[in-house]
Amino acid sequence: MQNYFGFNSFRPLQRESIEAIINKKDLLTILPTGGGKSLCYQLPALYFEGQVTVVISPLIALINDQVINLGLNNIKADKLTSELNNEEISEVYRKLNNKELSLLYVSPERANMESFKALLRQVDVSFIVIDEAHCVSEWGHEFRPDYRKLHFLKEEFPHIPIAAFTATATCKVADDIVSALKLDNPTRLKGSFFRDNLILNVKKRVANGRKELVNFLKNYDDESGIIYTFTRKETEEIASFLQSRGFNALAYHAGLKSEIRKENQDKFIRDETKIIVATIAFGMGIDKSNVRFVVHMDLPKSMESYYQEIGRAGRDGLKSECLLLYAMGDVVKKSELMNSIEDEVYKNFAKNKIEELYNYANSRQCRHQAVTGYFEESLIECENLCDNCQKEAVEEIDITQEARMLLSTIYRSGQNFGSAHIVDVIKGSKNKKVIENGHDRLSVYGIGKEISKDSWGLVIDKLFEKKAVKRGDFRQLMLTSFGANVLKGKQNIYADVDIFEEVAKEISLDKEHEIKDENFEALREVRAELASQKGVPAYVVFSDATLKEIAKKLPCDEESFLDINGVGKVKLERYGEVFMNKVKELKQ
Structure with a gap:
């Protein structure tokens, strides 16, 4: 470990993972991003001299990164990917036959090919690694069918141990991984999901969020960071906007030509570009250790996605910050996309995921407690590493009257309309839809015209957070039993005192601004x-x-x-x- 990797001691669960592999046991290890998963299988790969360790990994970018890093440490590793021509593939086969490789990286798609199964029968394999193993699970956030087919490894090669690794898995997903891969009484190890070098900051997005973004980036001059957006169009627009403000930024999304995408990624990895503005097509497995910040311009699709994406910050262990900007509209947009899912159970499952993340964003709970709690881990305190814990106590006010006004409007309009229409009615709008539906004749029409649309939006958010309202199949607002009790005066609703005074209150964080060394x-x-x-x-x-x-x-x-x-x-x-x-x- 010292000679090849330069480390004098193990991180949590590395030793236990390595010992399980050396003892030829099946293994499932869940370690957070930056926890040192790759060492857990790269080190024992050297232990089995004369044998090759096969690593199944989901992205070519990740595979290339790992092979280059290993080569620089004088560790013999190679790959079989779609990038290689026939001559290059033949050279990899030659190395395997001559026992010249310690590690071989392949994609799950190639692993399922008959030609690769034939190769496994010819070479002496020490163990097989399934990296990013959450992709195996139908209940994970990045399910890939080719991962689900990897059960053939145990069926056709029962003598070869399997070591599965992931950074994000609930107990349900972990059980599914073990079952789907048919692991044989595996050693199961689970590290802490608490990243004690990450500052978690969540803010209500105002308009398109550009102002908050620029103010945030001023704190990270000449530092590397990733900005995630929802669409390809937003990616390019934000990159252009930042360039016009003097920031060193480039766009990355799947719609770019492959050579441009690769060039932009390489520039970011080599520190030639400081900021990459990307869709979630970017980042999985990118082993850039000095990412100082990650910004989400809208809600990710699940807590697992959020955790994995913020995990790309601070992989070197130094303080880094994660900013999430959000609005209720994010839930609507993503839920509408999920309507195309044919499986009703999985569709509802996916919609619940985004609702859970919205509740997290709206919550006053410690962010780190909420994240670790989602993954069934109990955390006592985060030592002021999140916006909620750094805020001083905020006075609460009773907004039951405003809540009842909204709930009454939802009820009297038949519980058949979305947020925008309900706010139009309560504000006394004369738009076509309000007039055509006769909602200008309702007793609630115009009763909240003195309150701004943004503030009414915050009241709706609070009603969702308290589960007083829910969305129907067509995204219409509907009362829950709790909401009905609020409307009847049996329950009260409270909110922060600033809910009507200041829609976009700045959050002051006591950052550790280092003097340049x-x-x-x-x-x-x-x-x-x-x-x-x-x-x-x-x-x-x-x-x-x-x-x-x-x-x-x-x-x-x-x-x-x-x-x-x-x-x-x-x-x-x-x-x-x-x-x-x-x-x-x-x-x-």
Whole structure:
């Protein structure tokens, strides 16, 4: 581990995972993003000398990243992907037959091919890794049918152990993974979902959220970050907007030409572009350790998606921030898309996922407690690492009267209309739909005209949060039994005192603004130059965390340089002299 990876100690559950693999047991390990899952199978792959470890991984970008990283650590790894021509595939087969590879990466689609099954019968396989194993489960957030077919591994190759890894799985999903893959009495390990270096910040989006975005980015000058959007169009519009404001940003989505998409991704990975604005097509498995922030411009589709996407921040262990901007309209848009799902059970399941995330966004609960609680983990406190815990106590006011006005409007209009129409009625709008339905003649027409539309929207949000209203099959607002009790005066509704006073209250976070470290900046320049020469991302040379430790300790000899976390003998031989020469300069 020290020689190849530069680490002196294990992170939680790494040792237990490795021991299970070495003992030839099936394994399911759930570790959060940044928890060191790859070491759990890369290290034992070296232990089984003369055998090859097969890694089934979902994305070519992830596979390429892993193979490059392993090669730089003098570990023999290769891949079989659709990018290879026949000559390159033949070369991989030659290496396998000559026992020259420790790891072989393949996609789930290729793993299901008869030609690959034949290959497994020919080579000596130590164990098989299923990475991103949540893709196996129909109840996961990224179900892929080709993952579901991997049960053939146990059926046709029962003597080969399987090690499955994921960062996001509830108990239900974990059980489904074990069952679907037919794992044999597996060792099951589950790490903490609490990321103690992430600041979680959630804000109500005002209009298109551009103002909040720019204000947020001002705190992260010259730092890398990802901004997630819902549509391809929004991705390009926000990237152009940021460029016009002087930010170093590029767009990424599946609709771009593959060469442009690859170029933009490579620029981000190499720190040539600081900000990537992307749909969720970007990021799965991207091993860029120095992402300092992740912004969501709208609600992700589930808590699992949210957790995985924010997990791309701070993989080097340094403080990073995650901002989620949201509005009720996000739920409507995503729910409408889910209407195309034919399976009614799965459709309702998917809609519940987005409703759960909306409730999370609206909640006053500690964000980290809510996230870990979703994954069946109990967290006592987050040590002020979220907006809710950093807020001072907010005075609550009774908004039962306003809630009853809204509930009465929903009821008297027949519970057949959406939020916008209900607000139009209560505001006394004279638009065509209100007049045609005769809702201008209702007793509730215009009773809330003094209150702004935005504030009425917040009242509706609170009613959803309290489960006083729900949406019907056609997204119409309907009263629940609790809502009926509120309308009858049997229950009260409370909200923050600022709900009508200020729609978009700024949240003040006590961020740790670091003064720029001159040593770190000088070493970062050296790293960038080396990375450019080698044609690799900067973090592959050394992570920010390793670089900060070098900047702090300023090691001048090989022994002290090896004491730095993240420096092994391979990297010492490859980069040590250049960095130690720079350190000597800095000490003068």
